[in-house]
Amino acid sequence: MLMLMQSRLIVSTLLYVSIRALAIHCAWITSLKSYDEKIECGLRIGRLGRLVETMDARHREMHGAHAPPVATRSESVVRLLADAAQAPHARIMPMSDAMLALIASALQAASSIVNETYDERTSFHVASARRDFCCDGGTPSLAHGADDGFFAPEGEWIVHTGTEPMPALEAVPLRPDELVIGELPFLTAEELLVTEAGTARFIHFVYSEIEVPAAEVCARNIVVHGAEMPLQFTLDMARQVHDEARHAVMAREMLSRRGARLGDFPYRNFVWAAYGKGRDLAEKLVIEQLIGEGNGLDMSEHCMDLFRAMGMADMYDYYSFLQMDEVNHCAYGNRWLSYLSGGYDERAMDIVERARERIGGTIPGLAPVRLDVRGAAEFSRAFIDRYLSKTVSGQPK
Secondary structure (H helix, E strand, O other), X not given: OOHHHXXXXXXXXXXXXXXXXXXXXXXXXXXXXXXXXXXXXXXXHHHHHHHHHHHHHHHHHHHHHHOOOOEEOOHHHHHHHHHHHOOOHHHHHHHHHHHHHHHHHHHHHHHHHOOOOOOHHHHHHHHHHHHHHOHHHOOOOOOOOOOOOOOOOOOOOEEOOOOOOOOOOOOOOOOOOOOOEOOOOOOOHHHHOOOHXXXXXXXHHHHHHHHHHHHHHHHHHHHHHHHHOOHHHHHHHHHHHHHHHHHHHHHHHHHHHOOOOOOOOOEOOHHHHHHOXXXXXXXXXHHHHHHHHHHHHHHHHHHHHHHHHOOOHHHHHHHHHHHHXXXXXXXXXXXXXXXXXXXXXXXXXXXXXXXXXXXXXXXOOOOOEEHHHHHHOOOOHHHHHHHHHHHEEEOOO
């Protein structure tokens, strides 16, 4: 087979598989009960998103302005993905393992096919992806090997249409049995952080109420709205899913250090409940990224001030990295609201106001507003003038 044709086939096939695997994992995350499994699924979504991003970039580079639709010639891969979409809940993680092992095996095969001199860029992308999917650069073993026609040069092209079989979606994400809906007396961060028990409750809230549900929200955006949006939207949401899963790992470790665990405190599931009130993607982005996480930017800055004053170095370090990511998440919401509203203007502000009214939310939240952080997160002048300017009590340090 001609070398360039072979490289194009490899890139298109890897892109097909990663796009499908990403969407399936995004559907799966709400069907998993275990928080540990949800977190692992979220981390895998991030890895798949990176593979989609690199293979899509290379696919377009190899064809210029006339890039063909994403497609594969491997019927066995298409069957595996269709089978995965029908997996019962108990088989989700084993099927995910098989899917990622398939990708790892395919990357291993691709690395031995692509000529690193003639096709240096594809070779580089494959090598980078192998670090995400192959343990120690080794070759994984699995039932569905990549040598079973994965990069077969013959056969009909099977084009990705976005209408392929997908897992059924949960109306409400499943939760582990140890998490029980309930209420606790309201305490401020200042009141909580003065005791170990209060700090554990604080971390439990972040872990159970914020990070994992935020990953589920962004994954659902990909499943329901990804096909109607530019690919960059899916990549942004996949990146946020991965970030939220990583934050959950950090919170889980912080909670364990304080002798606590998931389920030691009740939870309310308010993030998903609020998200479900959005009538369209624009309102959902406002509810999660602009209101929920936007108010969270101010609160995180306030909490970091408290951590520093109280000598809580581990909490300060945790929140420093969390805050860095959340600035980007809010920026995703602001950019895509601008896209959906045809420009970040009064039309966008009308969407913000409708979404705020639907959830009964307040802008800003309970913490002093930090315009420097809001600006870094790309909140518009229209948003700041309408909601924040009269309430500013925090300025750049």
